[in-house]
Amino acid sequence: MRYIAPPRDSVAPEVFARWPLYGWREYAAWMQSTYWPSIDELNAVRPTGQRERFVAQTLELLNDGLHYEQRIAERGEIATREANWHDLFNAMAWLRYPMLKRALNVRQMADIAVMGPRERSRAQYALTHFDEAGVIVTLRDRSLLDLWNEHDWYGLFWRERTAWMDGRATVQVFGHALLEHALTPGKLLVGKALACMASDDEGDAVAACAQGIEAGRLLCDPLELRPLPLAGLPGWHPESDMETFHLHTPCYQPRRDGRAYPASLLL
Template identity: 65%
Template sequence: MRYVAPAREAVDPSVFALAPLNGWLDYADWLHGVEWPLIDELNARWPINARERFVAQTRELLDDGLHYEERIAQRGLIATREANWHDLFNAMIWLRYPQLKRALNRQQVADVASFGRRERSRAQYAQTHFDEAGVIVTLKDPSLLELWDRHDWHALFWQRRAAWMDGSILMHVFGHALLEHALMPSKLLVGKALVVMADSQAHGEESVSCCANAIVDGRWLRDPLELRPLPLSGIPGWHVANVDETFHRAAACYQPLREGRSYPAPLRLSR
């Protein structure tokens, strides 16, 4: 069933104090306000030298004949539906992670040129999955990746619960659909993750650049199966029920590893 975000006036303001939305408080005026932010307000947050701009998605705009991604690449115009949660969160992602967004756009446009505007490649599906539900996870302990790759969710989220709070794991939520789904705190969220292994001194921002470079170079996001599922609702503070061990034994977001399923080696952050 297709997800329909709640109306603005129906959103419980308390959701903005919960993960992942509590990580976006620099946009609190757009999220908490009674009125939707205007396109001009979104554009006012760009750096002066940014080439992209948000523009209202109108019939006139769409009649230019360009694919959504082509319009960004050629004209710097990001078609944005007004009074729409999905597109508001997309704008916020653009403003916070422009390097990643530009990397995805570059690869999407290359595949549109190769496959046309109606067909989609495996790489395009991977890029779209990451754009909608992507998470960048930096791990500083290889044993955590072993648990993750086995889908040993009880061990990863309960037995190693402290790792999600002590800096052993760093996360950047990139998928704007994840933020939209988080408007309903009862929903169980699952992200599509790119994983970066790093040393104890690494910062999450370094991992973002590492992933963006790998996407631009064509080394990453060439197939949806590269992405590791990550049940975000198991992370401390992401779902009210996960303080109880029983959640980590039976939560619907915890899917077993399919027979024959394996994941590629993570990126490695080199200094």
């Protein structure tokens, strides 16, 4: 069933004080004010030198005959629906992670050139899944990856609960649909993750993932993406601080027979 975001004036205030939306609090005014930010307001805070800009998605724009990704690549125009949660969060992702967004666009355009604008490759599905629900997880403890590989969610999120608070495991939410779904209190969020392994604090996971995506080393198939039940992270769900949640929550799915994941990206 397609998710329908709640109206702006009916969003529960507590969702903005809980992850993942709390992690985007620099945009709190856009999320929590009584008014929607304008296209001009979005453009006013673009990173210095960013070519891409937000444009209102009007009927006239849609009649230009271009694919959404083509407008970005050829004209630097990000079609944006005004007064729309999904597109607001997409704009926020462009503002925080322009390198990742640009890498996805480069890859989408490469496949559109081969497949045409109506057909989609497995790589395009992977790129879209990451764009909508992507997270980047950086680990500094190999045992955590072993638990994740086996879908040992109790071990990963309860026995190793402190790992998600002491820096051995960090999560960066990229997918704008995840942020939209977080508007519903108590929703069991599951991200589609790229895993990175770091030996120190020097590695830049976002830059490494963007480079890997643009070069075609990452996101060639949807099965590369690992499910990560974000609801299990400390503070991400109202009940995640209770052991019983990690024993019975339906978002903890077992690993399917034969399911394997690619090696983590080394930073």
